[in-house]
Structure formats: C-alpha cells, structure tokens
Amino acid sequence: MICKICSQKIEEGLGYGKGKIYCKECYEKKREFIKSRKYKLELLKSLPLDLKIIKTKILIQEAFDIYGSNIYVSYSGGKDSTVLSHLVRQLQPNILHIFSNTTCEYPETLQHINWEKEHNGMNILIVKPYDKYKKPWNFKRVVKEDGFPMYSKDVANAIRTYRRAKSDKTRQNSIDYITRRFKRFLSYKDLNISDKCCEKLKKTPIKQAARKLGMQCAILGILAEESRQRELDWMNYGCNVFNVKKDNQCKPLSFWTENDIYEYIELYNLKISKLYEMGYERNGCMFCGFGIEYDYNQGKNRYERLSITHPKMHKYLLNNFKDILDECNITY
Template sequence: MIDAAGNIPRVKNNFERQWAESVENGEVQKRFDALKERQKLPLKDKIRESEERIIEWHNAFDGNVGISFSGGVDSTVLTWLARRLYPNIEAVFCNTGLEYPELYQFVKNTPNVHIIKPKMPFGQVLKTYGYPLISKKVARGLSILRNPTSKNQNIYRLYSQGINRFGEPVNGFQVPERWKQTFLKAPFELSDKCCEVMKKEPMRRYTRETGNVQFIGTMASDSKQRQRSWLQHGCNAYDLKNPHSTPLSFWTKQDVLQCLKMFNIPYANVYGDIKQNRETGKLYFTGVQSTGCVFCGFGLHMETQPNRFQRLYYSHPKLWKYCMDTLGLRKIMQYIQDNCPDKCIRNKFKIEPDPEPYKQMSIFKERSQA
C-alpha cells in the first residue's frame, strides 16, 4: 500500500540492514581507510598480499578455481601472479567477437586458456535490449524511465528523482537532465545488459559446468561500484550468490604497468609500449589505454579527442566500419550530436577524426610487427 508520500514501504533486507549498521558504527570508514593504506603499499608488498589471497581462495575451494581472463593487462597480471603459485590453473576467455584482433591473438597464444562464447550475438543484444552509452547506471536509469510500469514505481522514482523506496534521498542515481533531454525520446533504446549477456552469463555457465570458482582481475580504483564491493566483502567474496576472488582489488593502474615492466610480462601488443611521463613520473601505454569491447560507448563522453572511435578509424579501419555501419553506431552518434543540449558533450561524439593528426595510430601495427 502506497503511503501519503508516495512510498511503497518495505522492510530492509539483511544486506541493506548490515550495510546501514556498518556505516553508522564507522566500520565502513575503517575499511575505506584500510583500502587507502593498502593502495599506498609498494608493489612488492602488494604482490605478497595478493598471493596470500590467492592461496586462501585456492585452498577454500580445494583447487577448483579458474581465472577470468579477458586478455587485458589487469587479467594478464593476475594470471601471471596466480600461475607463479599454481602453474596449472585454467584461464577462461569469453569470445564476444568485439575484441581487438591483437587481443584475441594474444589470448590464443596464452597456454591453458579455455575459450567460451555467449549464447546471443552482440547485434541481437542491441536489438533486444539497447545500446551501451554514457554509463551503466545512466543507461539502466534511462531504460527504466522510458519504460515505466506498475511494477517499477520505486526504481522509476529512484532514477527520476533520486529518492529510494523509503522516501530517502540517494546520491548518484537521478539521471542528469542533459541525458533525459537527449535520450528519453530517442528512436533507439539504451541498456546496461550487454555485459551481463556477453560476459557474465557465459562465465557463470562455465563455473556451473566446471565447478571452477573464478579469480577476477578488477580493482577498487576502477569504479565506485567496485570500491563498494571491496568495502563490503574484501578481496575474497565467499558469501555472494556467485562467489569470486579479486586479489588485485587494492592495486592501482600504475601498479599493473609497473609489474608488467618490472617482470617483463608479455601482454597484448594493442597497448603499445610502456613509457614514463617525464613530468609526472607516471607510466603509460603508447597504444590503447584499455581494451574491453571495441564497440562499448560507456564513458565516451568523458574522453578527450581523439576519442576511442576516432583512434579506431586509423588503427583498425575494418573494425571501425563494422561498429559504425553494421552495428549502427554512426546513426547513434549522429543523433547525439544533433540532439544533446550540451555543446561540449556533442563534440565528444564525433565520428571521424580530422585528417592528419592521428595517423600516428599506426603505432599499434608497428609494435605488432616487432
């Protein structure tokens, strides 16, 4: 029954209650402080602690473990680390068909990798659910706002007003006005389902079929959601419906690059070489900074030019054309340029780069031939 404030009262579940208690008694703050301290540790100490978490997880499941291997540098370092302790651990790679060809070649050349595939091709995912744009949270929110029902009133209000089912304001959920103006009447859907269909479901299926519980190479510094997951469960999440271990959770991107460089660990050549910025001292890749799905539009609005697709235009022209024309990204980006009220954002969604400045993107091909 809805009360006068429009709430549909429900009792907090165990997870919500425990989290609220942890916030109130200061336990979450203690864990946050502990995370920050771990992130400051030197690499050798991080390696030692990560190895401890790997051993704990391996022993807890009697060796029935596997490595979720994307071919990216994070999972590459994780695989190197785990196999220093247990050389025969199987890695599993989900071939979505959306990877850089250099990445897929690297995966095929890596020993003891089992390759699986999603049940639904990506083109069908786009038609069934919608396009991955802006962020997972915004895409999910817009999907709810575009499709209200009598059963999603609470979640609708969360994304439209930022108020939860208890009538309490919640930060970070209300969809920003500029995205509402741009997408609420768009002739296409947005969705955060692609990762679930293309990667998570196949991995869960693999775990059910093999019994191998996964190591995953994610870090708390990747996103607020992953940070919160570490605050709740630590590296080894035994009590989840789908248990998993994230031994690198307290690492940073700089740690990953330092580890690759220090131990001369092979990695996919689409990243280019590892160089050091003379001014900041930070390490960086000369090629792509991250891999993932080539088509993905999450975070595109936060990039400087050339954006990921402008770079793709020169580095992998066939992939660029496939994304733009076969999968329909050209019409999506053009729609955003025509309809977004924010001029700065509109410019982020340019499709092709200016002719000359970015031909240096051949760096990918140069390193692949080295």
C-alpha cells in the first residue's frame, strides 16, 4: 500500500489513520493541521454575532468580487437559508436564488417560498427534478429505483455500495467497511436503502439550472456544526472554496451556531417558515429518514410529529413506505 498523501510505500500493517492509509509522518502532520483548524473554528464560533455578521459579509463580497453576477443562492426555504438570503441581499438585492422542489417538501416550506417571492422581493427560480429523458423524479420513484434515504448519508452510501457490488471481493470489502465503521447497521445491509435521493431530487436539478444560466458559484447556508462531515469540510477547505473542487462554493455561515441563527432572526425580525412553530427544528423533506434517530422533539421523532401536524401526509407515508420503516425499526 502507498501513503495517500506522499505516495511513499507503507509496509504491511504500518499504516496510520482511519483505513491505515497514511505513513506516520503524513498522519502526524495531518493531525496537527486538523487540530489547529479545529481551534480556529472554535475561535470563530465564539465571536459575538455582530463580528460574525461582518466576517460573513466580507466572505460574500469576496465571492462577488470574483464571480460578479454569475453567482446564486442555493435556497431551501429553511431558517439558515433565510438568514443567508437576508445577508446576501443587503449586498446584492436582486441576486438569483434557486430552489429545487423535491416533491416531498412540507407545505409550510412552499408557502414560505411563495411569500418570499410574492411579498418579499426574492428573485427565485423554482426547479423540479427530471431524469435525462425528461421523466420526472419524485421521492417514490427514487425509493423504488435507488432506495430509501435512511439513518445517515454515510450509512446509506455504505449499504448502497454493498448492495450494488458486482463482485464477491467488492461485496466482502463493503461488509468489512460496514463492520468497521457502522457495525450497528450490519443487519440492515440487505434493505432497500441508498444515499442517492438528495443527488436526484435536490443537488442535480439545482446544479443543472445554475449551469444553464452560466452561474459559476453557489452561496450555501451550511453550518459546520450540523455534521462531522461539514466540520471536516470546513477544516480542510474553509468557507470560500474556489477553484479547488468541481463546484465553486461560498459557505459564509460555516462558523455560525444555531443560536446565532435564532438571534439574527430576532434581531432583524425575519419571517421564517411556520414549520418552526410546529415543533420542527429543520425544514428538510417530510419523508426523509436521514438523521431520523436523532431528530426528537418532545419525545417524538419526525414521522410521529408528522402524524399530528400533517395527518394526510403521514397516511401517504405509511401507505407507501410502511414496510421499509418497519424493517428499519423506525417508529411512526
């Protein structure tokens, strides 16, 4: 095996880090780097809101300086997105927002987006998901053809890789990987679970529309504290990720906390989706299973809340997906 960073040969059993893919020297350097970035992120997170607002605006302005008008806000209708839009529009009032209607949005999300468009001057393009033959995608079709988005993106990705494995060797590697990283989910490995949903219903439609319009950079309302992956992304690349990955991204809220978001909403008296008054902390998609195990409010998970707030939608969920929810041991 060779070191993933310096390409030096690693003797059998002498690799370091997760997956044992680094030589000792690279692993230690990487550890130091991550440690210092983590410290910097904590420092940024501890800033008062007024300083965070200034830093965020500087980051957005940097993106404008480079990409001019070829930049858009990737809008979800949620509270983080709404705060982001409010900040960006102070610098460029008519900036384009793009929203993908995933076909399983809460009605309150759609109502809020409509309000932003009709009554709050938001320049927004609403797109819908289609495949390359112009056949519409929807949640039900994604579940049927790819699998249900359940547990977490990483777990769903590992299960999809196992289920799609073409050789015994790949299949065994997938089992080893699941055992190593997500042992608790090993017994679910044969279920119809996949991580493809977001790509089909959300990411691709937005990116395709943006590309068609000549957009070169997306502004995203992502907080590093939302997930380990987002935190790692920030540590490795920072807020403005230009000319590094396939897509240029400006993530100027990365170092904000959820408390900052609520403080900002209160400070500027921002209107947000009604969903947040109904016991939901995230707007997401109604039927999404990602994060379901941790999404509890007053002892009820997302699906249990849905049965109270949106009984018709809950009925649809059970009519169509009860089997997989049972197999996954998810209460509803």
